[in-house]
Amino acid sequence: MTPPQRRRRHPLPPPPPEPTPPPEPQEEGEKQPERLYTLTGPDGERAPLDLVTLIVACAEPPSSATPEQIVVLRMCAAPLSVAEVSAYLGLPFSVVTVLLTEMLAAELVQARAPIVRQKLPDRSLLEAVMHGLQRL
Numbered sequence: 001m002t003p004p005q006r007r008r009r010h011p012l013p014p015p016p017p018e019p020t021p022p023p024e025p026q027e028e029g030e031k032q033p034e035r036l037y038t039l040t041g042p043d044g045e046r047a048p049l050d051l052v053t054l055i056v057a058c059a060e061p062p063s064s065a066t067p068e069q070i071v072v073l074r075m076c077a078a079p080l081s082v083a084e085v086s087a088y089l090g091l092p093f094s095v096v097t098v099l100l101t102e103m104l105a106a107e108l109v110q111a112r113a114p115i116v117r118q119k120l121p122d123r124s125l126l127e128a129v130m131h132g133l134q135r136l
Contacts, residue, residue, distance in 0.1 A: 047101040049113065051083040051093065054112040055100060062108075068099055069108065076109060 057076040061069065068089065075088060086096040103109045 046097050047099070047104050049082050049097050049100060050114075051081065052114040053082050054114055055082060055085060055111045056081040056107065056112060058110050059108045062106075066110075069103055072099065072103065073108060079112065081114070095125060 001133065055072070055076045056079045057073045059073070061073045065073070070093075071089065072085060075085065080088075082096060082100065083092065084099070086093050089096060091099075100111070104111060
């Protein structure tokens with residue numbers, strides 16, 4: 001047999017609604033979507049860039065260049081891949097692609113295909129190495 005349940009004479013008042021927390025200030029490292037849109041502008045055609053496409057600066061930053069473009073031009077004095085540029089800037093690949101498309105159109109940078117290495121080494125080279133090792 002179960003013991004009887006106790007009932008309250010007066011029901012409890014409903015709990016007060018929890019106050020909504022104020023919006024938290026964003027940290028400096030967080031990117032706002034509005035900021036990315038102002039960098040890229042409306043959707044347009046993009047250059048066919050891969051993550052491994054090499055970018056090389058071929059001009060000095062003009063006075064009308066945005067801060068991001070100036071940074072890209074300084075970084076790309078030596079060839080850098082699009083993935084590296086994206087990582088160093090801390091921007092998504094799609095945003096960097098739009099920036100680089102604008103810079104390619106203005107002829108501030110050049111896009112180069114990555115250096116493709118042969119899948120298999122030349123057979124004659126391997127035979128020459130093998131014969132050289134056998135002579136030792």
